[in-house]
Amino acid sequence: MSERRAAARLSVDIGGTFTDIVLEAEGRRTTAKVLTTPAAPEEGVINGVEAALAEAGLNASALSLVLHGTTLATNAILERKGAKTAFVTTEGFRDVLEIGYESRYDQYDIMIEKPAPLVPRKLRLPVAERVDLTGQVLKPLDEGMVEALVPELEAAEIESVAIGYMHAYANPDHERRTRDLLAARLPDMSFSISSEVCPEIREYERFTTTSANAYVRPLMASYLARLRDRLGTMGVDCPVLLMTSGGGLTTLENAMQFPIRLVESGPAGGAILATKVAEEMGLDKVISFDMGGTTAKICLIGDYRPQTAREFEVDRAARFTKGSGLPLRIPVIEMVEIGAGGGSIARLDSLGRITIGPDSAGADPGPAAYGRGGDRPTITDADVALGKIDPASFAGGKVALYPEKSEATIMRDVGSPLGVPDVLTAAYGITEMVDETMSNAARVHAVEQGKAANEHSLIAFGGAAPLHAGRLAEKLGIDRIIVPTDAGVGSAVGFLEAPIAYEVVRSRNMRLTAFDPAIVNGLIQEMRDEALAVIRAAEPDADVVERRVAFMRYVGQGHEITIELPNGDFTDNDWQAVQKAFDTEYERHFRRTLPNAETEVLTWALSLSVATPPPAPLGAAPAASAATPAGQRGVFGAKAGKMRDVPLFRRTDMAPGAGFDGPGIVVEDQTSTYVPNGFSARIAANGYIVIERNGESD
Numbered sequence: 001m002s003e004r005r006a007a008a009r010l011s012v013d014i015g016g017t018f019t020d021i022v023l024e025a026e027g028r029r030t031t032a033k034v035l036t037t038p039a040a041p042e043e044g045v046i047n048g049v050e051a052a053l054a055e056a057g058l059n060a061s062a063l064s065l066v067l068h069g070t071t072l073a074t075n076a077i078l079e080r081k082g083a084k085t086a087f088v089t090t091e092g093f094r095d096v097l098e099i100g101y102e103s104r105y106d107q108y109d110i111m112i113e114k115p116a117p118l119v120p121r122k123l124r125l126p127v128a129e130r131v132d133l134t135g136q137v138l139k140p141l142d143e144g145m146v147e148a149l150v151p152e153l154e155a156a157e158i159e160s161v162a163i164g165y166m167h168a169y170a171n172p173d174h175e176r177r178t179r180d181l182l183a184a185r186l187p188d189m190s191f192s193i194s195s196e197v198c199p200e201i202r203e204y205e206r207f208t209t210t211s212a213n214a215y216v217r218p219l220m221a222s223y224l225a226r227l228r229d230r231l232g233t234m235g236v237d238c239p240v241l242l243m244t245s246g247g248g249l250t251t252l253e254n255a256m257q258f259p260i261r262l263v264e265s266g267p268a269g270g271a272i273l274a275t276k277v278a279e280e281m282g283l284d285k286v287i288s289f290d291m292g293g294t295t296a297k298i299c300l301i302g303d304y305r306p307q308t309a310r311e312f313e314v315d316r317a318a319r320f321t322k323g324s325g326l327p328l329r330i331p332v333i334e335m336v337e338i339g340a341g342g343g344s345i346a347r348l349d350s351l352g353r354i355t356i357g358p359d360s361a362g363a364d365p366g367p368a369a370y371g372r373g374g375d376r377p378t379i380t381d382a383d384v385a386l387g388k389i390d391p392a393s394f395a396g397g398k399v400a401l402y403p404e405k406s407e408a409t410i411m412r413d414v415g416s417p418l419g420v421p422d423v424l425t426a427a428y429g430i431t432e433m434v435d436e437t438m439s440n441a442a443r444v445h446a447v448e449q450g451k452a453a454n455e456h457s458l459i460a461f462g463g464a465a466p467l468h469a470g471r472l473a474e475k476l477g478i479d480r481i482i483v484p485t486d487a488g489v490g491s492a493v494g495f496l497e498a499p500i501a502y503e504v505v506r507s508r509n510m511r512l513t514a515f516d517p518a519i520v521n522g523l524i525q526e527m528r529d530e531a532l533a534v535i536r537a538a539e540p541d542a543d544v545v546e547r548r549v550a551f552m553r554y555v556g557q558g559h560e561i562t563i564e565l566p567n568g569d570f571t572d573n574d575w576q577a578v579q580k581a582f583d584t585e586y587e588r589h590f591r592r593t594l595p596n597a598e599t600e601v602l603t604w605a606l607s608l609s610v611a612t613p614p615p616a617p618l619g620a621a622p623a624a625s626a627a628t629p630a631g632q633r634g635v636f637g638a639k640a641g642k643m644r645d646v647p648l649f650r651r652t653d654m655a656p657g658a659g660f661d662g663p664g665i666v667v668e669d670q671t672s673t674y675v676p677n678g679f680s681a682r683i684a685a686n687g688y689i690v691i692e693r694n695g696e697s698d
Helices: 041-056 072-078 143-155 173-185 203-234 252-257 265-281 379-385 403-418 423-448 465-476 487-497 517-538 574-590
Strands: 008-014 018-025 028-035 063-070 085-090 124-127 137-139 160-164 190-193 240-243 249-251 285-291 296-302 312-314 326-328 336-338 344-348 354-360 457-461 480-483 501-511 544-554 561-565 599-610 631-637 642-650 658-661 664-667 672-675 679-683 689-693
Touching (some): 028 041, 028 487, 072 203, 072 312, 124 143, 160 173, 190 203, 203 326, 249 501, 249 517, 252 517, 344 379, 354 423, 403 423, 423 631, 465 487, 465 689, 517 544, 672 689
Parallel strands (some): 085 124, 160 190, 457 480
Antiparallel strands (some): 240 249, 296 336, 344 354, 658 679
């Protein structure tokens, strides 16, 4: 680890409601949580950075590294606030974005809503050219047709152009030439080509990913440039790295070119934190539960590695239905994301049932309790009404709360229409619905992965998760909850634990019976050079870890499985070792192999990451002692149907070993942890709150 990495480091996570800042310097951690500024996100970042530096007594020049994650790219797609984009494609294929998989995600719904393409048909512009799957040119690029696009693009006031040709992953020459011809006439235009954004087979996913990258690129490039300039004005003179959806860190320049890789960057930081916590605590089966101001994210972590995927759907027409969104072909940590954050709005549906989200009050105006103009009840308002949030401690006392505003909106929109006589019952109904929604999502996600949720421990972080983790554990039958230090800014803490890493993927079809080591070695070297350029821009001298995989299948199958490949150059006989690895993995998945079927590699992937040290051991369990309450607080008890006094503890006052039996509340600057009856809490040697089941809950 270089000296620069060991010096002062700062991380920033922009959420829909709050922007979280974490500063580490000389073994001390300083945190800040400020309201997000949606109109100009960099303003919230600068406000938080200045607050953290002031509290730590440091100048901006002391920073050696800034790490950043954001959901701005995702929000631009969801809200359709990206650039006006055109899509240049092979003649005859302009409707691929509309046709999709030629299937319906819900076969029996006659009113089905398909995800709308980011580029309307009139802005999908065909060009005569054709390449086959081996990269052989079947029809040369018609450069005259490309030149003729310039006045169309100018007349339509296009801001960004996506270029996606058939089989461009095998031969990118036509895409590159098209970009060069257009760029010569339109020098201020933003361009994204599929052979760089997503050089893989399957044209629908490749085209949607490239279109999405083009759609958000002007917005993200502008924001990142403004942030870089504002940080520079402050005196920050160090690398700025961005969290990717796959759990690694990349350079600001690479993020500006491929912002689509940032769509899940914030949640990925949380999964990295949960993985580190699992390693520290020796927990090989973990559910990561991240609940912030806008969404809740649930991720399965097994054997100290989060679940990963190569595809992610955004903007789903049906919330939990696969196939109802726009597929993005990017490396991503796999998780379930629900519109159930602290700011998610509660209402009654057409049948008179309480429903939550997915829309959120966000940071402006925010929940009614903030007193900033919000006039609709949210989950935060329900937690305030139930007594789970201490107004004096919320956001470290920097955000004033108005419980009377929460109660008024809850009764107006939920309690009175339902005929509920008091606000407590209405507020409890809201929290029960959101807790049931989250627990059901976790249960279904676990089942889909062939796992049982109740065999896992729950790691809770984010501003709202520790308040709801106890009830979630009750519903899922989970016996242990871990709330790490600085849980309220957990994703930003996770950024500081993430490795600088980059993954490159290339499709190159090859049957193992025709295995050509020279072609494979050349392809891997190209991928290594591309990944290493990104790594070295951030860490010139660090040790690098390489991982290779192949996506393989039997010839004729529609999908692949992932096979780990050894490092080093391949030789003529290495295809046999690859075949054996495929047979082993295929049998693990399907309990059999097909001995006479031919095997092929469809896609190759290589990732490089900076080597990171293992987490420090937990140490001996501290001597048990009874925690001393700092006071009491009235909290609603469901069985009693009324408020009851429970002890209130300040986390900063609790030494390792201190504990108590629930119910009780542990408050800290960025969040509060509610320990229900039937659970006991204690402080572990590393300062984490460990909550374990000890009896019946209420």
